[in-house]
Every structure is written in structure tokens, then in C-alpha cells.
Amino acid sequence: MRLLSLVISDFRGFYGQQQVDFAADDKKRVTVLHGENGAGKTNFLNAIHWCITGKFTPRFQDQKLLVNKEAFKEGRRDCYVEILFKDEESSGGKQYRVRRSTTNEKQISFEVYEIERGNSKLVDRGESLIQLLLPPGLISWFFFDAEAIGSLELSGSEEFKKGLRKTLGFELIDKLLVDLDAVQAKIRREVASQSNDKQLMALQAEMDNIDRVLPGQEGTLEALQEKIKSKDIQMSQANANLNKLPQAEPIQRRRDSEENKKRRLEDEHKLLSAKASILVGRAAPALVLNDLTIKLEGKLEDQEVKGRLPAPYSDQLVKDILDLETCICGRPLKEGSHEAHKISELLKFASTGVLNQRISDVRYLIRDIERNASEFPVQISEIRQKISSTDREIAKCEDEIKDLTKQLQGIDVSEIQKIEKEYQQFKRELISLNQQLGAMAQQIDQNKRRYKDLKSQHESASRRLKVSEKLKTQLEKVVKLTDYIRRSLQDQEARALNILALELNTVLEKYLTKHYKAKINASNYAVQLVDDDGKNVGHSTGEGQVLKFAFIATVVALAAKKTQEKIQWMTEPTIAPLVLDAPFSALDPEYQGSVAKNLALQTTQLVLMISSAAWGEKVEAALDGVIGKRYLIISQEAGPQGEKPVKPLTIGDKEYRLNSYGAKRTQSILQEVQV
Amino acid sequence: MSKKNKPLDLDSLLEEIETEVSEEIESERIEKLTPQDRLLSEVASQILRLERDMTKPGQAVQDSTRIERLAKFIDEAKF
Numbered sequence: 152m153r154l155l156s157l158v159i160s161d162f163r164g165f166y167g168q169q170q171v172d173f174a175a176d177d178k179k180r181v182t183v184l185h186g187e188n189g190a191g192k193t194n195f196l197n198a199i200h201w202c203i204t205g206k207f208t209p210r211f212q213d214q215k216l217l218v219n220k221e222a223f224k225e226g227r228r229d230c231y232v233e234i235l236f237k238d239e240e241s242s243g244g245k246q247y248r249v250r251r252s253t254t255n256e257k258q259i260s261f262e263v264y265e266i267e268r269g270n271s272k273l274v275d276r277g278e279s280l281i282q283l284l285l286p287p288g289l290i291s292w293f294f295f296d297a298e299a300i301g302s303l304e305l306s307g308s309e310e311f312k313k314g315l316r317k318t319l320g321f322e323l324i325d326k327l328l329v330d331l332d333a334v335q336a337k338i339r340r341e342v343a344s345q346s347n348d349k350q351l352m353a354l355q356a357e358m359d360n361i362d363r364v365l366p367g368q369e370g371t372l373e374a375l376q377e378k379i380k381s382k383d384i385q386m387s388q389a390n391a392n393l394n395k396l397p398q399a400e401p402i403q404r405r406r407d408s409e410e411n412k413k414r415r416l417e418d419e420h421k422l423l424s425a426k427a428s429i430l431v432g433r434a435a436p437a438l439v440l441n442d443l444t445i446k447l448e449g450k451l452e453d454q455e456v457k458g459r460l461p462a463p464y465s466d467q468l469v470k471d472i473l474d475l476e477t478c479i480c481g482r483p484l485k486e487g488s489h490e491a492h493k494i495s496e497l498l499k500f501a502s503t504g505v506l507n508q509r510i511s512d513v514r515y516l517i518r519d520i521e522r523n524a525s526e527f528p529v530q531i532s533e534i535r536q537k538i539s540s541t542d543r544e545i546a547k548c549e550d551e552i553k554d555l556t557k558q559l560q561g562i563d564v565s566e567i568q569k570i571e572k573e574y575q576q577f578k579r580e581l582i583s584l585n586q587q588l589g590a591m592a593q594q595i596d597q598n599k600r601r602y603k604d605l606k607s608q609h610e611s612a613s614r615r616l617k618v619s620e621k622l623k624t625q626l627e628k629v630v631k632l633t634d635y636i637r638r639s640l641q642d643q644e645a646r647a648l649n650i651l652a653l654e655l656n657t658v659l660e661k662y663l664t665k666h667y668k669a670k671i672n673a674s675n676y677a678v679q680l681v682d683d684d685g686k687n688v689g690h691s692t693g694e695g696q697v698l699k700f701a702f703i704a705t706v707v708a709l710a711a712k713k714t715q716e717k718i719q720w721m722t723e724p725t726i727a728p729l730v731l732d733a734p735f736s737a738l739d740p741e742y743q744g745s746v747a748k749n750l751a752l753q754t755t756q757l758v759l760m761i762s763s764a765a766w767g768e769k770v771e772a773a774l775d776g777v778i779g780k781r782y783l784i785i786s787q788e789a790g791p792q793g794e795k796p797v798k799p800l801t802i803g804d805k806e807y808r809l810n811s812y813g814a815k816r817t818q819s820i821l822q823e824v825q826v
Numbered sequence: 827m828s829k830k831n832k833p834l835d836l837d838s839l840l841e842e843i844e845t846e847v848s849e850e851i852e853s854e855r856i857e858k859l860t861p862q863d864r865l866l867s868e869v870a871s872q873i874l875r876l877e878r879d880m881t882k883p884g885q886a887v888q889d890s891t892r893i894e895r896l897a898k899f900i901d902e903a904k905f
Contacts, residue, residue, distance in 0.1 A: 279884025327877040333889075334897045628900050632873070635866040 152284045152727045153756050154199070154236050155246070161222040161230040163194040164786075164819035171821055173728075173758060174779020175237070181757045181777045184821075185766065186784030187798045187809045191819035192760035193296065195784065196732040199758075200294045202232035202251045203281060205261065208296040208732075209384050218255050221816045229254045235266075238284065239726050247274070249281065285727050288317030292706050293727045305678040305699065310376055312676040318710050319647045324640050331633040336362060338626045339609055346616040354609045361602045368595050375588045382581045389574040399559055399567045406555040413548040415689065420541045427534045434527030441524035444517045451513070461502030461510060469497050648673055651705060658701040658753075662745035667694050669701075678702060693739030700738070700746045704729070704753035711755060728756035735765035744769030751777050760784075763800045763809060771802075781824045783807055787814035865905045873899055 154173040159165045173182045186192045197211045207214055218230045231252035238245045246266040252259045263277025274280055285293065291314065305311070316322060336358065343355040393403040454460035472494055476484045484491050559571050613623075648671045655669040655678075667688055670679045680688040680698050689695055710725040729750065735743045747770045751757055757777075761770075783800070785808070792812035800807045802824060859867060876899055879885070880892045887895075 276884045279882075282883035323878055323881070324874065326881060327874055330877065330892060330896055333893045334900065337893060337897060625897075625901055628903075628905070629897075632866065632869060632900060632905070635863070636870050636873075639867070639870065 152236050152238060154234060154728050154758065156235045157199065157202075158231075158233040159195075159198050159821075160232070161219040161227055162198050162217060162232055163219060163230075164191040164817075165194065165198075165821070166219050166221050166816060166818040169821045171782055172780055172823075173756070175756060176779055177755075179777060179779030179826075180755065181751050181759065181774055182780040182782070183774070183778055184758070184760045184782045184784055185763065185800055185802075185807075185809065185824075186760060186819075187762055187786060190784045190786040190809065192732050192762075192784060194819070195760060196294060196296060196730055198232045199234065199730055200290070202234050202249055203285065203294075204287065204290055205251065205258070208291075208294065209380065210296055210388075212388075215255055217253055219818070221818060223255075229259055247280070249277070284725075286317070286322075286725060288314065288322060289710055289725050289727075292318060292703060292710070293725075294730045295703055296732050305702065308675075310380065315676050315706070318706050319644075319651075321640065321644065321647075324636065328633065328637060328640070331629060331636070333362075335626065335629050335633065338622060338629060339606075339613075342613050342616075342618050342622055342626065343609075345622065346613065346618050348612065348616050351609065351612050351616065354605050354612065358602060358605050358609070361598050361605075365595065365598055365602075368591060368598065372588065372591045372595060375584060375591060379581065379584050379588065382577055382584060386574060386577045386581065389570055389577060392570050393559070393567065393574065396564070396567055396570075398562050398564050399571075402555050402558050402562075406552055406559070409548050409551045409555065413545060413552065416541050416545045416548065419687075420538060420545065423534055423538045423541060427531060427538065430527065430531050430534060434523065434531060437520050437523035437527055440520050444520045447513075448517050451510070451517075461506055462500045464497065464501055466498055466501040466503045469494060469501050645673055647709075648676070651709060654705045654708065655698070655701055658705065658749050659698065662701075662742065662749060663694055663697060664741070665694060667698075669698060693742060696738050697742045697746055701749060703731075704750050708753040726755050728758055729754040730758040730760075732760045735770065736762060738765070740767065740769070743767060744773040748773035763798055766800065778826055781826050783809060783820075783822045783824055785820040785822055786810040787816070787818050787820060788812045789814055789817045869903050869905050872903070 153175040155175055156170060156172045158168060158170050160168040171182075171184075174180055184192065184195060186195075193208075193211065197207050201207055218228060222230070229252055231250060233248060233250040235246065235248050238247070248264045248266060248271060249262070250264075251261045261277065263274040263280055264271035265274050266272075316325065339358070340355055343351045390403065390407060393399045394407070396403075451460065472478060472484065473486075473491065476486060476491075478484050478490070478494070482490075484494065556571075556575075559567065562568070652669055652671045655671075659667060659669060659680075666683050667680050670681055671677070672679070678698065680692075680695055682688050707727075707729050711727075731750070735746065738746060743765065744767075747759075750759075751774060781802070788795075788810065790812060795812065797811070798809040800809050807824065873896065876895065877892075880887045880895065
């Protein structure tokens, strides 16, 4: 999918009908929209997002006030957004027009037209067509509110993992596995009813019960995750509002930083606890075996001292005596004689090279176990010390947060107290939601474990019973295929994460001044930046921000299969524009150019909405030659200028004004700048 | 018939090479599998295609129909 143009009419700050044409060439594929804070960049991003999906980005406020206020005053009650896009050439290259219109209360229409030789034909089930071209699970990666880049969770939340799995194309396989479980359940029910066995029927009834309950519980879990997400956003908005108030700002800033620190420490705690349990698991055999090996070594030495192990003569010596037919004392030794027979019997106990090697291997093994048994307790105690010190730090942070909260509540300004009260309310709600989430996750886990247990009981019970061979074979085949797919999925998942890490590291290697690397945890998909010594580098650092941008670009490239290596079983590639709102304001200026360059390289079409503060020579130079279209989002104010500033923007040798005062009405104007 | 001289399309050429290489890698991967896993890999790809067709937006079938069809497919597949 490539965006060709957008018509926006009376939507939010955009009064009347305005149009933007996008750069859609393979070479000139970048469209830049320059606009200051509050000019309408987020509105523009949401116009695209809403037109295509019917939804808004999570931070988009006042979703019930969509019709432009000035237009509303003039009696106009609806607004619309229309997008013209074309399918990729490889998929037919057809052109489509999507149009969505709404009042402030409800959506009026959503239509998709196919355009053929200038004629528009209404597409039946337009929603489905759009979902095919841009799967709902991927939208948040393609239309990205980069103002929220700071809160992009790379530390491995369940939701993040789920979103990424969708992008990597595993959603379909996950769905297939759920369906194959349902096929197994269906055959098991037939087995139970055919056998007419009471125990089997009871097991089946309990499994059916879990089957009935589980989807509902999983639905509740997802709904709770959604609620937590929106509560998080409400909390950070209240935070931002507090930050804007001069009396509260310094305290609020400190509390913010303490809370970030606490979150980081909690992540570290999780990581250390996981490390500790792995270490305990690895140490257990060494510690248990250590007593036995001490005894074994004692016996070994005892036998060696007694000269029994290995025997004091080698097999070669015995063979030589027999070959030469002469004893070491010089007496002749005839083949077949009683003496020769006695000597050849010595071969059974003679030391051989293989035996010596085995004894030395056993010694190495004993040393290894001894070393591990002595080292593991030290390592475990070190990790435990680190965990306790992290716990102490967390407690300190909590005290500090409590103290700062008290200070904030003590400030006698009603606005601060109102927002603070709101903030505390959100926090309480968030805690309660997290508790509900934990309880629900536990119930689901219990049910899943119980189901697994019932399944194996069912299997062993049904083996004993007389059931038709056909049913048994059917069940065996489903189990075999499900196991194979599950096994292969694990391999593919590891491979996909490997490719993601490789691609990320290629970008980091090219653009970061420091030698940092990205590591991805296979179990929770957490992405961590590590330095030369393997130590974690925080996500809030300049390099951490680069990692986040690199991550988004790589995910988009993976979804489009633009990466060098391919993943087997990935769904059809999703080729869509990457639309980023205000992308570089959170970035260290030293990295702005390289991030811009990488975004343009990794995407098939890029739409950047950017403020003058984040636009500099480096970004300009990085995008040189790939910008095909350029617009200004000019913010016009109806009020007088007074002391307020005018924001200039220099492009090449020309200066433009991004805002003006004393206008006929307050509005956002889209004005094309010739490239 | 005269042959027109077309300008060299580097992008399509690269894409073609890329497709060929990934096909080669895939066939190499399949060659490395045991005969039993090769057979399972083929059946797994087929059933995944079936699942995809049954869950396509706009063409999705009911859950029960999907389960029936998957069961039938496995029953008929030889592995």
C-alpha cells in the first residue's frame, strides 16, 4: 500500500477542504510535513489512522470533538477524510479511494472504492480489504505516534510480545495451533463417547468445561490489559499536566525520575531473579553429586595407592610375553601350555590406553563437579546480594516517591491539587487493575495446567479401552502434526528474533558512535542495549532512543520482508507507509541525521511530521534526494500577536513562517513547499 | 520480430536474485530434514495455507466449519 493523496475536510484544526499529495516513488519516497507543537501534526497522523482503521492513536485526546470548531459554529456538523492509495505493483497495483465521514456523535459512512480507468467502483466489504492490506495488529507500528517513543516498552511486556509476534507473522500459526487443539478435543470427545467409560467421560466433561471457560477468561485478560494501557496513558498525561505547572514542575520532575528509576530497578530485579533461578537449577546437580564424587575420588585414590587401578601392568606387556613365548624371568612359555593360559588371563585386568583415558575422564569430571560445587554457591550468593541491594534501592525510591507526593499535595494551588488527586486516583485504579490482571493470569495458568494434566490422563485411559483403530489413528495424526508445528514454531521464533537482532545491530553498528549491541530475550522478547562489557545501557539514554527508532524501522522492514533473511511461515508481506509524528524531538541531536537516514532506507514510503526544533542540517542532508513532497502545517491564530513569537523555518536558503496571528479564524493550513 | 532494448531495471533484477536465493536456502533447509520431518513440513505448510484461506478477512468461515475442515484435511493427509 502506498499513499497517493489525502483530502481532509473540517477535521479538527483543518478548516474547509485541504489536500496533501504524498511522495510515492521508489526513489523519492519521503514526504515531510513541518509544523510546530500544536499546529496539527498529531491531528494529521490521526486523520490517516482514523480514515483507514476507524480508530485513533492511544494519546489522541477529545475523540468526540472531531468537527472543526469554526466550521461547527458556521453550522457544519460533519467532517471527512479521504485517502487515495495504490496497491503494490506485485499485488496488481490497483488504486483505491477510502473515505470516512463522521459527526461528533457518530460515524456517518465508510466507503472504499476501486478506481479503474478513472471510474470508481464501490468495494463490497471494504473493511476486509483494508484489513488484508494492513492487518490490524500491525497498524500501531506503521502509524506511529513518536511523541510516545519514550514510553515504547522494549522491556518485554506481554502486550509488546503479542504485537511483535503479529508483526513477525506468527499470529496465523498461533491460531492454527489453537484450532488443532480444538480438533484434538473433538476427536477425544468421540473417543469418550465411543468407549462409554465413566472415568473417560468425567475427564472429558472437565476438559470441555475448561474449554468453555478459557476463551472468556482470556478475553477478560485482554480487556484488562487494554484498560491498564489506557490508565497508563491517563497517568502520564496527568504527569505531563503537572509538569506544565511552574510550582509543581521541579517536584514533579523529581518524582517522575524516581518512578522511572523504580521501574528500571524492578526490571533489574526480575532479570536477577530469573538469573538466580537458572543458576540454582544448574547448581543443584553439582551440589548433590559433590558428596558422592568426594567418596568416589577417595575410593579411586585408595585403589591407585594399592596399585589396583589401573593394574600395574599394561596389556602390551602381556601381549609381548605371549608373542615372544618367553616369560620376563626368562623361562620359555609354550603356546597352549598351562602357564601361557594363566598369563593370557592377565589381559582381563591389564591397564589399557582406553582404561587410562576413562580414569582420567572420571578425574576431570570429579574436578569439574568439585569446582562447580564450590563456585555456584559464591555466584548465587553474589546474585542474592545484588537482589537485596536492588530491593533496598526500590524501597528507597518508594520512600522518596511518597515524600515527593506529600510535598506535591502540600502545595496550596487548587489546580495542582486537582491534577494530583486525579493522578493518585489513576494510580489506585492502576494498582487494582494490575491485581485483577495477576489473579486472572493465575486462573488461566491453573486451567491450562489442569487441562494438560487431564489430557494426559485421558490419553492413558483411552489407550486401555476398546476404541476403533480409525479414531486412534486420527488422534495420533493430529497430535503428531501439532507437535511438529509447535516444535518448528519454536525454531522459527528463535530464528526470527535472531534476524531482528542482526538487523538491529547492523543499524546500531552503522550509526552509533559507541560500540553498543542489541540483545533480544527469547522468552519475553525484551530488547536490551548492552555495552562492550555486556552491561545493560538504559533505554532513556540517547543511544536507547536510537535503538527504539531503529527497532520500529526494522519491524516495518521485517513485516515488508525487506530484510536479507526470510522467515519460513511468515504471512504475506505487509508493505505500507511508515507515518511518524514528530519523530526526532526525543533524540540526541548527534543521532537525528542517522536515524532519519535509516528510517528512509528501511521503508518503502515514509511520511515524517517534524517540528523546526528537530529539523536541522543533519536531517536535511540525510534525507537529501529522497524527499519527494514537502508541506508546512501553518498554525493561524485569530488573536493578536502581542508578545507571542513567530516560529521561522529555514529550508535551503529560504525562510518560512510556521505560525501567524490576527487571522480570520484559528486554523491549521497545509501549504506545499516546492522541493 | 524486432527486440526492443529495454532499460536495465536493477530493482527487479535484485528482487529476482533475492527470491532465487531465498528459494535455494529453503530447498537446502528441506533437504537437511529427515524424510519423516520433510513429509510433516509439507503437510504443515498445506494446513497453514488452509487455515489462512479460512481466516482471511472477508472470507472467514465459522469456527465449527474450520475445525471440521482441518480434521478432514488431517484425516485425508498421508503422513
